[in-house]
Amino acid sequence: MDFFKLINARRSIRAYTAQPVEEDKITRIIEAANHAPSAGNLQAYIIVxxxxxxxxxxxxxxxxxxxxxxxxxxxxxxxxxxxxxAAKYKHRGHDLYSLQDATVACTYAQLAAAALGLGSVWVGAFDDHAVNHILKAQPDWRPVALLPIGYSAEAPVRPQRRAVKDLAREAAPHP
Ligand SMILES: Cc1cc2nc3c(=O)[nH]c(=O)nc-3n(C[C@H](O)[C@H](O)[C@H](O)COP(=O)(O)O)c2cc1C
Incomplete structure:
Protein backbone atom coordinates (compact mmCIF):
# COMPACT_ATOMS: atom_id res chain seq x y z
CA MET A 1 0.00 0.00 0.00
CA ASP A 2 1.11 3.53 -0.74
CA PHE A 3 2.72 5.07 2.36
CA PHE A 4 0.35 8.01 2.57
CA LYS A 5 -2.69 5.76 2.19
CA LEU A 6 -1.28 3.56 4.95
CA ILE A 7 -0.83 6.35 7.46
CA ASN A 8 -4.27 7.64 6.62
CA ALA A 9 -5.88 4.22 7.06
CA ARG A 10 -4.07 3.12 10.24
CA ARG A 11 -6.24 3.27 13.34
CA SER A 12 -5.66 2.25 16.91
CA ILE A 13 -7.23 -1.20 17.22
CA ARG A 14 -8.22 -2.37 20.69
CA ALA A 15 -10.31 -5.49 19.87
CA TYR A 16 -8.88 -8.52 18.07
CA THR A 17 -10.13 -11.79 16.64
CA ALA A 18 -8.72 -15.07 17.95
CA GLN A 19 -6.77 -15.59 14.71
CA PRO A 20 -3.10 -16.08 15.54
CA VAL A 21 -0.51 -13.75 14.04
CA GLU A 22 1.82 -15.56 11.65
CA GLU A 23 5.40 -15.85 12.88
CA ASP A 24 6.83 -14.39 9.68
CA LYS A 25 4.70 -11.27 10.21
CA ILE A 26 6.09 -10.82 13.72
CA THR A 27 9.56 -11.18 12.25
CA ARG A 28 8.83 -8.59 9.55
CA ILE A 29 7.47 -6.16 12.14
CA ILE A 30 10.64 -6.47 14.22
CA GLU A 31 12.76 -6.14 11.09
CA ALA A 32 10.87 -2.93 10.27
CA ALA A 33 11.69 -1.58 13.75
CA ASN A 34 15.31 -2.43 13.02
CA HIS A 35 15.23 0.05 10.11
CA ALA A 36 14.27 2.93 12.37
CA PRO A 37 16.75 5.78 12.83
CA SER A 38 18.43 6.02 16.23
CA ALA A 39 20.90 8.35 17.90
CA GLY A 40 24.38 7.45 16.68
CA ASN A 41 22.80 4.31 15.20
CA LEU A 42 23.09 2.78 18.67
CA GLN A 43 19.54 1.40 18.65
CA ALA A 44 19.36 1.83 22.39
CA TYR A 45 16.19 -0.14 22.94
CA ILE A 46 15.00 -3.66 23.61
CA ILE A 47 11.89 -5.37 22.27
CA VAL A 48 10.36 -8.12 24.39
CA ALA A 86 24.50 6.94 28.01
CA ALA A 87 27.77 5.16 27.25
CA LYS A 88 28.20 7.51 24.29
CA TYR A 89 25.90 10.44 24.97
CA LYS A 90 25.93 10.67 28.79
CA HIS A 91 22.82 12.34 30.27
CA ARG A 92 21.30 13.15 26.90
CA GLY A 93 21.53 9.52 25.86
CA HIS A 94 20.24 8.32 29.24
CA ASP A 95 17.31 10.74 29.55
CA LEU A 96 16.36 11.45 25.95
CA TYR A 97 17.93 9.53 23.07
CA SER A 98 17.24 6.06 24.45
CA LEU A 99 13.56 6.99 24.90
CA GLN A 100 13.44 8.46 21.42
CA ASP A 101 15.13 5.39 19.92
CA ALA A 102 12.51 3.13 21.49
CA THR A 103 9.71 5.48 20.43
CA VAL A 104 10.76 5.61 16.79
CA ALA A 105 11.24 1.83 16.70
CA CYS A 106 7.74 1.32 18.06
CA THR A 107 6.34 3.73 15.48
CA TYR A 108 7.99 1.77 12.68
CA ALA A 109 6.63 -1.47 14.15
CA GLN A 110 3.12 -0.06 14.37
CA LEU A 111 3.18 1.07 10.75
CA ALA A 112 4.64 -2.26 9.63
CA ALA A 113 1.82 -4.08 11.43
CA ALA A 114 -0.71 -1.94 9.57
CA ALA A 115 1.04 -2.63 6.26
CA LEU A 116 0.72 -6.35 6.97
CA GLY A 117 -3.03 -6.07 7.58
CA LEU A 118 -2.73 -6.22 11.37
CA GLY A 119 -4.22 -3.97 14.00
CA SER A 120 -2.33 -2.56 16.96
CA VAL A 121 -2.60 0.10 19.59
CA TRP A 122 0.13 2.01 21.35
CA VAL A 123 -0.38 1.43 25.07
CA GLY A 124 1.43 4.00 27.16
CA ALA A 125 -0.70 4.06 30.30
CA PHE A 126 0.97 1.56 32.62
CA ASP A 127 2.88 1.27 35.84
CA ASP A 128 6.55 1.25 34.83
CA HIS A 129 7.65 -0.65 37.89
CA ALA A 130 5.07 -3.40 37.39
CA VAL A 131 5.92 -3.79 33.70
CA ASN A 132 9.62 -4.03 34.54
CA HIS A 133 8.90 -6.68 37.12
CA ILE A 134 6.60 -8.76 34.88
CA LEU A 135 9.03 -8.71 31.95
CA LYS A 136 12.17 -9.08 34.08
CA ALA A 137 13.66 -5.89 32.70
CA GLN A 138 17.22 -4.91 33.55
CA PRO A 139 17.55 -1.96 35.94
CA ASP A 140 18.64 0.41 33.15
CA TRP A 141 15.66 -0.32 30.91
CA ARG A 142 12.60 1.92 30.90
CA PRO A 143 9.34 0.71 29.37
CA VAL A 144 8.20 3.15 26.70
CA ALA A 145 5.31 1.40 24.98
CA LEU A 146 3.36 -1.83 24.89
CA LEU A 147 2.09 -2.74 21.42
CA PRO A 148 -0.64 -5.40 21.27
CA ILE A 149 -0.89 -6.80 17.74
CA GLY A 150 -3.58 -8.94 16.15
CA TYR A 151 -6.26 -9.16 13.50
CA SER A 152 -8.80 -6.42 14.01
CA ALA A 153 -12.30 -7.13 15.30
CA GLU A 154 -13.43 -3.53 14.99
CA ALA A 155 -13.50 -0.65 12.52
CA PRO A 156 -13.02 2.57 14.44
CA VAL A 157 -13.98 5.87 12.86
CA ARG A 158 -11.13 8.24 12.16
CA PRO A 159 -10.67 10.61 15.10
CA GLN A 160 -10.45 14.36 14.55
CA ARG A 161 -7.00 15.81 14.11
CA ARG A 162 -5.79 19.35 14.69
CA ALA A 163 -5.72 21.55 11.64
CA VAL A 164 -2.34 21.45 9.93
CA LYS A 165 -2.14 25.24 10.15
CA ASP A 166 -2.28 24.93 13.97
CA LEU A 167 0.47 22.31 14.10
CA ALA A 168 3.20 24.00 12.16
CA ARG A 169 4.33 27.57 11.91
CA GLU A 170 7.07 29.44 10.16
CA ALA A 171 10.03 30.42 12.28
CA ALA A 172 10.44 34.14 12.85
CA PRO A 173 13.74 35.43 11.41
CA HIS A 174 16.54 35.20 13.97
CA PRO A 175 18.11 38.62 14.45
C1 LIG B 1 2.21 7.94 23.73
C2 LIG B 1 0.88 7.26 23.46
C3 LIG B 1 0.22 6.64 24.49
C4 LIG B 1 -0.99 5.99 24.25
N1 LIG B 1 -1.56 5.25 25.25
C5 LIG B 1 -2.69 4.55 25.00
C6 LIG B 1 -3.22 3.66 25.98
O1 LIG B 1 -2.69 3.48 27.06
N2 LIG B 1 -4.35 2.97 25.65
C7 LIG B 1 -4.97 3.11 24.44
O2 LIG B 1 -5.98 2.42 24.22
N3 LIG B 1 -4.47 3.92 23.49
C8 LIG B 1 -3.35 4.63 23.73
N4 LIG B 1 -2.79 5.40 22.75
C9 LIG B 1 -3.44 5.46 21.42
C10 LIG B 1 -4.15 6.80 21.21
O3 LIG B 1 -5.29 6.84 22.03
C11 LIG B 1 -4.51 6.95 19.72
O4 LIG B 1 -3.36 6.92 18.94
C12 LIG B 1 -5.26 8.26 19.46
O5 LIG B 1 -6.51 8.24 20.12
C13 LIG B 1 -5.49 8.50 17.98
O6 LIG B 1 -6.18 7.43 17.38
P1 LIG B 1 -5.55 6.67 16.11
O7 LIG B 1 -4.28 5.98 16.57
O8 LIG B 1 -6.58 5.69 15.67
O9 LIG B 1 -5.23 7.69 15.07
C14 LIG B 1 -1.58 6.04 22.97
C15 LIG B 1 -0.90 6.67 21.92
C16 LIG B 1 0.33 7.24 22.16
C17 LIG B 1 1.10 7.83 20.98
Missing amino acids: VVRHLKTKQALSRAALDQESLVQAPVVLAFFAHKEMS
Missing part, protein backbone atom coordinates in the same frame (compact mmCIF):
# COMPACT_ATOMS: atom_id res chain seq x y z
CA VAL A 49 7.89 -10.38 22.57
CA VAL A 50 5.03 -11.49 24.81
CA ARG A 51 2.71 -14.34 23.82
CA HIS A 52 1.94 -16.09 27.08
CA LEU A 53 -1.64 -15.49 28.28
CA LYS A 54 -0.74 -15.09 31.95
CA THR A 55 2.00 -12.62 31.10
CA LYS A 56 -0.42 -10.61 28.95
CA GLN A 57 -2.97 -10.67 31.77
CA ALA A 58 -0.34 -9.38 34.19
CA LEU A 59 0.60 -6.61 31.75
CA SER A 60 -3.07 -5.71 31.43
CA ARG A 61 -3.38 -5.41 35.23
CA ALA A 62 -0.31 -3.16 35.16
CA ALA A 63 -2.01 -1.04 32.48
CA LEU A 64 -5.36 -0.10 34.02
CA ASP A 65 -6.84 -3.46 32.97
CA GLN A 66 -6.67 -2.60 29.30
CA GLU A 67 -8.27 -5.52 27.50
CA SER A 68 -6.31 -5.02 24.28
CA LEU A 69 -3.26 -6.48 26.04
CA VAL A 70 -5.08 -9.73 26.80
CA GLN A 71 -6.98 -10.11 23.54
CA ALA A 72 -4.07 -9.57 21.20
CA PRO A 73 -2.20 -12.79 20.34
CA VAL A 74 1.10 -10.99 20.71
CA VAL A 75 2.34 -7.92 22.54
CA LEU A 76 5.63 -6.21 21.79
CA ALA A 77 7.10 -4.33 24.74
CA PHE A 78 9.54 -1.55 23.83
CA PHE A 79 12.11 -0.57 26.45
CA ALA A 80 14.61 2.27 26.29
CA HIS A 81 18.08 0.89 27.06
CA LYS A 82 19.33 3.93 28.94
CA GLU A 83 22.90 2.85 29.65
CA MET A 84 23.48 1.80 26.05
CA SER A 85 22.94 5.37 24.90
Whole structure:
Protein backbone atom coordinates (compact mmCIF):
# COMPACT_ATOMS: atom_id res chain seq x y z
CA MET A 1 0.00 0.00 0.00
CA ASP A 2 1.11 3.53 -0.74
CA PHE A 3 2.72 5.07 2.36
CA PHE A 4 0.35 8.01 2.57
CA LYS A 5 -2.69 5.76 2.19
CA LEU A 6 -1.28 3.56 4.95
CA ILE A 7 -0.83 6.35 7.46
CA ASN A 8 -4.27 7.64 6.62
CA ALA A 9 -5.88 4.22 7.06
CA ARG A 10 -4.07 3.12 10.24
CA ARG A 11 -6.24 3.27 13.34
CA SER A 12 -5.66 2.25 16.91
CA ILE A 13 -7.23 -1.20 17.22
CA ARG A 14 -8.22 -2.37 20.69
CA ALA A 15 -10.31 -5.49 19.87
CA TYR A 16 -8.88 -8.52 18.07
CA THR A 17 -10.13 -11.79 16.64
CA ALA A 18 -8.72 -15.07 17.95
CA GLN A 19 -6.77 -15.59 14.71
CA PRO A 20 -3.10 -16.08 15.54
CA VAL A 21 -0.51 -13.75 14.04
CA GLU A 22 1.82 -15.56 11.65
CA GLU A 23 5.40 -15.85 12.88
CA ASP A 24 6.83 -14.39 9.68
CA LYS A 25 4.70 -11.27 10.21
CA ILE A 26 6.09 -10.82 13.72
CA THR A 27 9.56 -11.18 12.25
CA ARG A 28 8.83 -8.59 9.55
CA ILE A 29 7.47 -6.16 12.14
CA ILE A 30 10.64 -6.47 14.22
CA GLU A 31 12.76 -6.14 11.09
CA ALA A 32 10.87 -2.93 10.27
CA ALA A 33 11.69 -1.58 13.75
CA ASN A 34 15.31 -2.43 13.02
CA HIS A 35 15.23 0.05 10.11
CA ALA A 36 14.27 2.93 12.37
CA PRO A 37 16.75 5.78 12.83
CA SER A 38 18.43 6.02 16.23
CA ALA A 39 20.90 8.35 17.90
CA GLY A 40 24.38 7.45 16.68
CA ASN A 41 22.80 4.31 15.20
CA LEU A 42 23.09 2.78 18.67
CA GLN A 43 19.54 1.40 18.65
CA ALA A 44 19.36 1.83 22.39
CA TYR A 45 16.19 -0.14 22.94
CA ILE A 46 15.00 -3.66 23.61
CA ILE A 47 11.89 -5.37 22.27
CA VAL A 48 10.36 -8.12 24.39
CA VAL A 49 7.89 -10.38 22.57
CA VAL A 50 5.03 -11.49 24.81
CA ARG A 51 2.71 -14.34 23.82
CA HIS A 52 1.94 -16.09 27.08
CA LEU A 53 -1.64 -15.49 28.28
CA LYS A 54 -0.74 -15.09 31.95
CA THR A 55 2.00 -12.62 31.10
CA LYS A 56 -0.42 -10.61 28.95
CA GLN A 57 -2.97 -10.67 31.77
CA ALA A 58 -0.34 -9.38 34.19
CA LEU A 59 0.60 -6.61 31.75
CA SER A 60 -3.07 -5.71 31.43
CA ARG A 61 -3.38 -5.41 35.23
CA ALA A 62 -0.31 -3.16 35.16
CA ALA A 63 -2.01 -1.04 32.48
CA LEU A 64 -5.36 -0.10 34.02
CA ASP A 65 -6.84 -3.46 32.97
CA GLN A 66 -6.67 -2.60 29.30
CA GLU A 67 -8.27 -5.52 27.50
CA SER A 68 -6.31 -5.02 24.28
CA LEU A 69 -3.26 -6.48 26.04
CA VAL A 70 -5.08 -9.73 26.80
CA GLN A 71 -6.98 -10.11 23.54
CA ALA A 72 -4.07 -9.57 21.20
CA PRO A 73 -2.20 -12.79 20.34
CA VAL A 74 1.10 -10.99 20.71
CA VAL A 75 2.34 -7.92 22.54
CA LEU A 76 5.63 -6.21 21.79
CA ALA A 77 7.10 -4.33 24.74
CA PHE A 78 9.54 -1.55 23.83
CA PHE A 79 12.11 -0.57 26.45
CA ALA A 80 14.61 2.27 26.29
CA HIS A 81 18.08 0.89 27.06
CA LYS A 82 19.33 3.93 28.94
CA GLU A 83 22.90 2.85 29.65
CA MET A 84 23.48 1.80 26.05
CA SER A 85 22.94 5.37 24.90
CA ALA A 86 24.50 6.94 28.01
CA ALA A 87 27.77 5.16 27.25
CA LYS A 88 28.20 7.51 24.29
CA TYR A 89 25.90 10.44 24.97
CA LYS A 90 25.93 10.67 28.79
CA HIS A 91 22.82 12.34 30.27
CA ARG A 92 21.30 13.15 26.90
CA GLY A 93 21.53 9.52 25.86
CA HIS A 94 20.24 8.32 29.24
CA ASP A 95 17.31 10.74 29.55
CA LEU A 96 16.36 11.45 25.95
CA TYR A 97 17.93 9.53 23.07
CA SER A 98 17.24 6.06 24.45
CA LEU A 99 13.56 6.99 24.90
CA GLN A 100 13.44 8.46 21.42
CA ASP A 101 15.13 5.39 19.92
CA ALA A 102 12.51 3.13 21.49
CA THR A 103 9.71 5.48 20.43
CA VAL A 104 10.76 5.61 16.79
CA ALA A 105 11.24 1.83 16.70
CA CYS A 106 7.74 1.32 18.06
CA THR A 107 6.34 3.73 15.48
CA TYR A 108 7.99 1.77 12.68
CA ALA A 109 6.63 -1.47 14.15
CA GLN A 110 3.12 -0.06 14.37
CA LEU A 111 3.18 1.07 10.75
CA ALA A 112 4.64 -2.26 9.63
CA ALA A 113 1.82 -4.08 11.43
CA ALA A 114 -0.71 -1.94 9.57
CA ALA A 115 1.04 -2.63 6.26
CA LEU A 116 0.72 -6.35 6.97
CA GLY A 117 -3.03 -6.07 7.58
CA LEU A 118 -2.73 -6.22 11.37
CA GLY A 119 -4.22 -3.97 14.00
CA SER A 120 -2.33 -2.56 16.96
CA VAL A 121 -2.60 0.10 19.59
CA TRP A 122 0.13 2.01 21.35
CA VAL A 123 -0.38 1.43 25.07
CA GLY A 124 1.43 4.00 27.16
CA ALA A 125 -0.70 4.06 30.30
CA PHE A 126 0.97 1.56 32.62
CA ASP A 127 2.88 1.27 35.84
CA ASP A 128 6.55 1.25 34.83
CA HIS A 129 7.65 -0.65 37.89
CA ALA A 130 5.07 -3.40 37.39
CA VAL A 131 5.92 -3.79 33.70
CA ASN A 132 9.62 -4.03 34.54
CA HIS A 133 8.90 -6.68 37.12
CA ILE A 134 6.60 -8.76 34.88
CA LEU A 135 9.03 -8.71 31.95
CA LYS A 136 12.17 -9.08 34.08
CA ALA A 137 13.66 -5.89 32.70
CA GLN A 138 17.22 -4.91 33.55
CA PRO A 139 17.55 -1.96 35.94
CA ASP A 140 18.64 0.41 33.15
CA TRP A 141 15.66 -0.32 30.91
CA ARG A 142 12.60 1.92 30.90
CA PRO A 143 9.34 0.71 29.37
CA VAL A 144 8.20 3.15 26.70
CA ALA A 145 5.31 1.40 24.98
CA LEU A 146 3.36 -1.83 24.89
CA LEU A 147 2.09 -2.74 21.42
CA PRO A 148 -0.64 -5.40 21.27
CA ILE A 149 -0.89 -6.80 17.74
CA GLY A 150 -3.58 -8.94 16.15
CA TYR A 151 -6.26 -9.16 13.50
CA SER A 152 -8.80 -6.42 14.01
CA ALA A 153 -12.30 -7.13 15.30
CA GLU A 154 -13.43 -3.53 14.99
CA ALA A 155 -13.50 -0.65 12.52
CA PRO A 156 -13.02 2.57 14.44
CA VAL A 157 -13.98 5.87 12.86
CA ARG A 158 -11.13 8.24 12.16
CA PRO A 159 -10.67 10.61 15.10
CA GLN A 160 -10.45 14.36 14.55
CA ARG A 161 -7.00 15.81 14.11
CA ARG A 162 -5.79 19.35 14.69
CA ALA A 163 -5.72 21.55 11.64
CA VAL A 164 -2.34 21.45 9.93
CA LYS A 165 -2.14 25.24 10.15
CA ASP A 166 -2.28 24.93 13.97
CA LEU A 167 0.47 22.31 14.10
CA ALA A 168 3.20 24.00 12.16
CA ARG A 169 4.33 27.57 11.91
CA GLU A 170 7.07 29.44 10.16
CA ALA A 171 10.03 30.42 12.28
CA ALA A 172 10.44 34.14 12.85
CA PRO A 173 13.74 35.43 11.41
CA HIS A 174 16.54 35.20 13.97
CA PRO A 175 18.11 38.62 14.45
C1 LIG B 1 2.21 7.94 23.73
C2 LIG B 1 0.88 7.26 23.46
C3 LIG B 1 0.22 6.64 24.49
C4 LIG B 1 -0.99 5.99 24.25
N1 LIG B 1 -1.56 5.25 25.25
C5 LIG B 1 -2.69 4.55 25.00
C6 LIG B 1 -3.22 3.66 25.98
O1 LIG B 1 -2.69 3.48 27.06
N2 LIG B 1 -4.35 2.97 25.65
C7 LIG B 1 -4.97 3.11 24.44
O2 LIG B 1 -5.98 2.42 24.22
N3 LIG B 1 -4.47 3.92 23.49
C8 LIG B 1 -3.35 4.63 23.73
N4 LIG B 1 -2.79 5.40 22.75
C9 LIG B 1 -3.44 5.46 21.42
C10 LIG B 1 -4.15 6.80 21.21
O3 LIG B 1 -5.29 6.84 22.03
C11 LIG B 1 -4.51 6.95 19.72
O4 LIG B 1 -3.36 6.92 18.94
C12 LIG B 1 -5.26 8.26 19.46
O5 LIG B 1 -6.51 8.24 20.12
C13 LIG B 1 -5.49 8.50 17.98
O6 LIG B 1 -6.18 7.43 17.38
P1 LIG B 1 -5.55 6.67 16.11
O7 LIG B 1 -4.28 5.98 16.57
O8 LIG B 1 -6.58 5.69 15.67
O9 LIG B 1 -5.23 7.69 15.07
C14 LIG B 1 -1.58 6.04 22.97
C15 LIG B 1 -0.90 6.67 21.92
C16 LIG B 1 0.33 7.24 22.16
C17 LIG B 1 1.10 7.83 20.98
